[in-house]
Amino acid sequence: MTNRVNPPHAAVTDLRCEYAAAPLGMGERVPRFSWRLDDPRRGACQTAMQIRVTDRPDTLAEGDAAGEPWRWDSGRVATDQSVLVPYAGPPLTSRQRCGWQVRVWDQHGQPTAWSAPAFFEMGLLEAHDWQARWIGIARPGDRSELKPAPYMRKGFTLSGVVHRARLYASAKGVMELRLNDQRVGEDLLTPGWTEYATRFQYRAYDVTAMLRTGENVLGAIVGDGWYSGWTAQGPRVYGEDPMLAAQLEIELEDGRRLIVATDGSWKATTGPIVHSDLFQGEFYDARLELPGWDGPGYDDAAWRTVDLVEDLDPAKMTAAPGPAVRAIMRLKPITVRQASEGAWLFDMGQNMVGHVRVTVAGERGSTLTIRHGEMLNPDGSLHVANLRRARATDTYVLRGEVARDRNEVWEPRFTFHGFRYVEITGWPYGSRPSADAVQGVVVHSDMAVTGEFACSNKLVNQLQHNIQWGQRGNFVDIPTDCPQRDERLGWTGDAQVFIGTACFNMDVQGFFAKWLTDLTDAQLEDGWFPNFAPRAVASGGNAPAWDDAGVICPWTVYQAYADRRILERCYESMKRYLDCLERHSDNLVRPFVPYYGDWLSIDATTPHDLIATAYFAHSVRIVADAAAALGRDEEAGRYQDLFARIRQAFQRAFVTAGGRVSGESQTAYVLALHFDLLPEDKRGFAADRLEQDIDSLEHKGHLSTGFVGVRDLNPALTAAGRLARAYRLLKNTTYPSWLYAVVHGATTIWERWDGWTAHGGIHDPGMNSFNHYAYGAIGQWLYESVAGLRTDPARPGYKHVLIAPRPDPTNDDPITWARAVYRGVHGRIETHWRVADGSFDLDVTIPANATATVWLPHDDPSACTEMGRPLDKTEGVSAVRAEGASVACEIAAGRYAFGCPWSRPRT
Numbered sequence: 001m002t003n004r005v006n007p008p009h010a011a012v013t014d015l016r017c018e019y020a021a022a023p024l025g026m027g028e029r030v031p032r033f034s035w036r037l038d039d040p041r042r043g044a045c046q047t048a049m050q051i052r053v054t055d056r057p058d059t060l061a062e063g064d065a066a067g068e069p070w071r072w073d074s075g076r077v078a079t080d081q082s083v084l085v086p087y088a089g090p091p092l093t094s095r096q097r098c099g100w101q102v103r104v105w106d107q108h109g110q111p112t113a114w115s116a117p118a119f120f121e122m123g124l125l126e127a128h129d130w131q132a133r134w135i136g137i138a139r140p141g142d143r144s145e146l147k148p149a150p151y152m153r154k155g156f157t158l159s160g161v162v163h164r165a166r167l168y169a170s171a172k173g174v175m176e177l178r179l180n181d182q183r184v185g186e187d188l189l190t191p192g193w194t195e196y197a198t199r200f201q202y203r204a205y206d207v208t209a210m211l212r213t214g215e216n217v218l219g220a221i222v223g224d225g226w227y228s229g230w231t232a233q234g235p236r237v238y239g240e241d242p243m244l245a246a247q248l249e250i251e252l253e254d255g256r257r258l259i260v261a262t263d264g265s266w267k268a269t270t271g272p273i274v275h276s277d278l279f280q281g282e283f284y285d286a287r288l289e290l291p292g293w294d295g296p297g298y299d300d301a302a303w304r305t306v307d308l309v310e311d312l313d314p315a316k317m318t319a320a321p322g323p324a325v326r327a328i329m330r331l332k333p334i335t336v337r338q339a340s341e342g343a344w345l346f347d348m349g350q351n352m353v354g355h356v357r358v359t360v361a362g363e364r365g366s367t368l369t370i371r372h373g374e375m376l377n378p379d380g381s382l383h384v385a386n387l388r389r390a391r392a393t394d395t396y397v398l399r400g401e402v403a404r405d406r407n408e409v410w411e412p413r414f415t416f417h418g419f420r421y422v423e424i425t426g427w428p429y430g431s432r433p434s435a436d437a438v439q440g441v442v443v444h445s446d447m448a449v450t451g452e453f454a455c456s457n458k459l460v461n462q463l464q465h466n467i468q469w470g471q472r473g474n475f476v477d478i479p480t481d482c483p484q485r486d487e488r489l490g491w492t493g494d495a496q497v498f499i500g501t502a503c504f505n506m507d508v509q510g511f512f513a514k515w516l517t518d519l520t521d522a523q524l525e526d527g528w529f530p531n532f533a534p535r536a537v538a539s540g541g542n543a544p545a546w547d548d549a550g551v552i553c554p555w556t557v558y559q560a561y562a563d564r565r566i567l568e569r570c571y572e573s574m575k576r577y578l579d580c581l582e583r584h585s586d587n588l589v590r591p592f593v594p595y596y597g598d599w600l601s602i603d604a605t606t607p608h609d610l611i612a613t614a615y616f617a618h619s620v621r622i623v624a625d626a627a628a629a630l631g632r633d634e635e636a637g638r639y640q641d642l643f644a645r646i647r648q649a650f651q652r653a654f655v656t657a658g659g660r661v662s663g664e665s666q667t668a669y670v671l672a673l674h675f676d677l678l679p680e681d682k683r684g685f686a687a688d689r690l691e692q693d694i695d696s697l698e699h700k701g702h703l704s705t706g707f708v709g710v711r712d713l714n715p716a717l718t719a720a721g722r723l724a725r726a727y728r729l730l731k732n733t734t735y736p737s738w739l740y741a742v743v744h745g746a747t748t749i750w751e752r753w754d755g756w757t758a759h760g761g762i763h764d765p766g767m768n769s770f771n772h773y774a775y776g777a778i779g780q781w782l783y784e785s786v787a788g789l790r791t792d793p794a795r796p797g798y799k800h801v802l803i804a805p806r807p808d809p810t811n812d813d814p815i816t817w818a819r820a821v822y823r824g825v826h827g828r829i830e831t832h833w834r835v836a837d838g839s840f841d842l843d844v845t846i847p848a849n850a851t852a853t854v855w856l857p858h859d860d861p862s863a864c865t866e867m868g869r870p871l872d873k874t875e876g877v878s879a880v881r882a883e884g885a886s887v888a889c890e891i892a893a894g895r896y897a898f899g900c901p902w903s904r905p906r907t
């Protein structure tokens with residue numbers, strides 16, 4: 001082996017420790033390292049790697065690694081693993097900051113250069129690390145009243161130069177941290193919503209540059225958030241008043257250390273945030289501002305000392321594993337018009353989630369009332385009936401003490417709304433606001449966009465856009481059903497249906513690592529998973545296809561990211577759930593339960609016991625696969641056997657000798673087919689019945705599936721050889737269909753197929769969200785079947801990719817090309833196919849250190865080419881073979897351009 005020549009163009013990049021590039025406050029005692037090999041050569045892969053970790057990150061940053069006493073040097077390890085490689089050095093301790101870098105050896109045994117260094121820093125790992133106490137103020141008034149947000153501050157003096165400072169903070173509620181007149185970090189609605197009885201998240205911030213020798217002030221504003229504000233279960237479900245726990249740890253250059261922690265000595269008051277609430281909105285009176293309160297030199301004599309002081313239970317403090325919520329982008333309104341006397345209506349052009357930022361000038365005390373809505377009523381006014389008890393109204397009272405034309409800029413801190421339209425009344429001087437007076441600030445968990453899907457059908461592209469915006473709007477710390485009405489819960493059914501799509505669109509690994517903790521925290525004693533998580537005070541279990549999220553979600557995350565630890569951590573709770581299902585079954589058939597059936601299906605009923613039994617089987621099969629993936633072979637065998645027995649029980653209870661499935665609904669057939677519950681010789685018949693139902697007089701070529709059937713409908717049709725039918729359902733624009741909403745102007749996915757219809761207008765506002773992602777679960781089929789890109793379940797994290805595009809075989813306005821890009825943990829994968837003039841072309845990119853199997857839609861290997869050459873003469877292509885109606889081959893990493901003859905089948 002030579003260490004002299006680095007392979008040209010090969011580099012190790014994109015270093016991550018757990019789920020972030022440079023995490024602070026790492027809570028994992030054994031963090032894992034991931035990187036990407038950037039190497040465009042065909043067949044590029046990693047054959048060995050070496051990681052080294054130092055306690056002296058500054059030396060590493062300065063590029064002076066020579067003579068470094070490494071904390072951990074893995075040495076050269078022969079492995080192709082580049083994702084989530086566990087640290088294996090001496091135990092890491094609280095606050096420890098490390099630098100690390102990695103190099104790899106390629107397929108020729110050539111090492112790359114060492115990567116640029118990356119960093120991670122441990123959080124507070126031991127109970128004795130916590131000195132902070134919970135502090136707040138008792139606010140008078142009754143339970144249902146909206147109350148002001150406490151402002152809290154603590155001054156302190158530093159008699160030396162600061163070397164390093166970290167702020168660790170959490171809230172019962174949501175917080176904005178301030179230090180010396182500035183905001184700390186960019187996080188919003190932190191630390192988010194967890195099962196507060198069990199867990200509070202904390203975050204760590206590097207505040208070194210914000211401190212100075214002399215006087216300093218640490219402050220915080222704390223909003224009610226999910227803790228003491230409104231949630232679906234009413235106001236103040238967890239506690240009466242929001243509280244803060246923070247500790248600022250400072251190391252001076254002379255080696256002295258000090259900690260400024262929340263305790264009974266802090267001063268507090270209330271100020272301009274007259275109230276703030278996630279559902280009801282924020283009321284901000286700028287006349288009550290406290291200029292300079294968060295910096296030195298402010299006179300806080302009129303403030304009181306905090307009157308709520310509680311001990312903090314270190315066992316409940318958890319480092320936040322996932323991304324924080326942040327302002328991700330700003331939208332400009334596309335129109336402004338007068339809706340009625342004094343009311344201005346802004347159309348943001350996009351159903352979005354977040355808040356507005358207003359720029360306004362006016363007299364002191366002028367009051368803007370800002371209402372939000374997703375739709376307009378037929379008379380053009382704002383539709384708010386579907387928000388139910390959520391008032392979604394922000395109020396801004398102008399400071400107005402300066403010149404008449406001096407702008408004030410305001411945006412709320414502790415609320416969010418789901419809206420496309422904004423109505424503002426009270427604009428000063430009766431004037432017309434300009435379009436740039438309002439911006440829509442889009443707020444969600446900060447996840448990288450990883451997926452793109454596009455094709456020749458513009459309406460389908462708008463559908464993909466709507467799916468992505470549904471994800472933006474509902475991935476606000478937890479995956480919610482909807483972001484606008486008085487609900488916004490982490491409904492488990494919605495999450496399990498959509499998670500496959502979500503994993504394509506954005507990097508949701510850390511996001512789900514966090515929510516799966518919420519979900520397992522919320523598991524009920526007897527083994528049920530809750531209907532939603534966090535579950536707060538209520539929500540039982542036993543909702544088939546909802547509870548199963550506890551099995552499906554960890555498995556899906558494992559598949560997408562090869563995150564074995566998540567699977568391991570969820571595994572015991574998955575098993576407990578299965579035991580519970582088995583106990584509550586009658587000879588392995590699950591009984592009828594009132595919840596929720598094929599929720600919001602349209603003109604169809606699927607028996608609840610059938611859904612429950614089908615999902616029981618499906619969950620058991622997943623746990624069998626999970627057991628096998630975790631090397632628990634005996635359990636895998638046991639669950640495989642259980643699956644076979646449930647399958648038989650399902651057939652006895654719900655399938656006739658001829659192959660009809662009880663209920664005969666689309667969803668009944670979809671589940672039976674997709675979960676492999678039918679005898680082999682009945683599958684064709686079941687697929688016929690499914691198609692006949694779609695074609696029936698009642699459905700006339702339309703779907704009827706609700707939440708439970710929607711994701712698997714097109715995959716089931718595709719697997720059963722009914723691809724044309726799946727494409728027709730996709731392209732259908734008449735009611736009910738995915739594109740019906742699209743042709744009627746939707747910019748997000750609607751909760752119901754009939755949310756708005758040409759014949760009935762806006763459906764029952766008692767339950768009608770226009771931003772509910774469940775029906776967006778078709779997205780997974782767009783990526784996996786239309787574009788043809790999925791991970792090999794046996795080599796998760798797209799270590800081995802299955803590329804099987806399924807071109808549109810229909811004659812009615814066929815889709816002629818499709819393209820998907822997915823930036824996975826091994827790198828960028830792309831598929832792009834086109835059909836024209838009897839030919840099929842497919843460009844494929846597979847990242848270094850991954851491989852793929854490709855299927856081309858032609859049955860003769862000799863007619864298939866890559867860059868015009870026969871497949872078996874092509875570097876990087878091997879095992880070319882005919883497989884049924886396709887040609888299959890194995891490919892190494894690299895870029896390929898395949899071609900084969902193709903003619904549209906007569907359908």
Ligand code: BGC
Pocket residue numbers: 481482487491493494596599772
């Ligand atoms: C929510 C759903 C949820 C359902 C349970 C609704 O109120 O919005 O999306 O899954 O209840 O049936």
